[in-house]
């Protein structure tokens with residue numbers, strides 16, 4: 001498996017002309033950022049030394065975004081209320097950003113493919129047959145893939161319709177609920193947090209909670225968009241639903257503060273992709289000029305420079321072809337998949353060993369009504 005060459009924002013700066021170009025752009029924009037203060041300190045370092053770096057989201061709507069002048073963590077200038085955010089993900093998120101409350105066939109195919117992908121990515125590192133929990137499991141493609149590979153896999157999902165769909169049609173153990181409702185029993189082998197941490201009001205609170213759920217040396221796989229690449233054109237980086245934007249450096253710093261060490265830095269589509277291990281230590285520090293390195297990554301490309309790269313067009317073509325592949329015959333493929341999974345579930349329920357497993361304690365959280 002390919003790995004990045006190291007952490008930090010200098011990873012891609014492997015020729016002198018690019019370094020000089022970035023330095024020039026950075027020096028032009030840094031002095032333009034006004035200071036900003038807010039009631040909430042930085043989730044990573046607790047400081048309150050922000051700079052306002054953007055006032056529009058990727059759709060051109062108003063959205064103030066700040067960088068912490070101490071640690072470089074990028075976040076919304078105004079953090080959402082915790083209760084409002086929970087209600088939003090329980091009732092509105094899927095409809096607002098996916099245009100649907102219940103998953104369409106191509107989304108089911110995409111989730112199923114994603115499950116195969118993450119199983120292949122992580123299986124070499126996770127203990128066989130271990131207990132794996134996914135936070136923000138969606139309709140359960142990942143959970144089902146791990147369960148079929150022999151893991152004791154389950155997940156939680158705040159959206160009622162997606163949780164219900166996964167349970168009913170993918171036979172996946174998806175429970176309706178939020179992370180903070182789960183007990184800290186120090187018994188899980190692994191937790192998956194895939195494209196979720198950027199949506200949370202306090203990633204630090206979330207990682208500390210997960211730390212308490214894992215057994216000693218338990219593993220956390222966390223993946224999110226990488227502001228250091230960056231993942232979008234400069235004017236399209238910020239997203240209302242993404243309360244935080246991480247670079248590898250800021251996410252590693254946060255993980256260390258919450259009691260994790262980096263076991264592996266994986267390569268998953270250019271995202272920040274870290275396999276972390278629970279430790280008894282919370283030793284951490286902020287590197288000098290951390291905020292400057294976040295800004296360097298953010299301004300690596302001009303708008304023209306971003307769109308004129310071969311890598312952009314190759315990635316876009318691959319994405320479009322993949323997306324088309326998910327849509328072709330999706331309804332029929334989903335029907336066949338549902339029938340196969342339902343048949344497998346009926347067969348397994350007749351095996352004595354599986355009936356014994358069914359007698360295990362009931363799910364911790366209330367199940368959605370399907």
Ligand SMILES: [Zn+2]
Nearest residue numbers: 042045068071
């Ligand atoms: Zn900070």
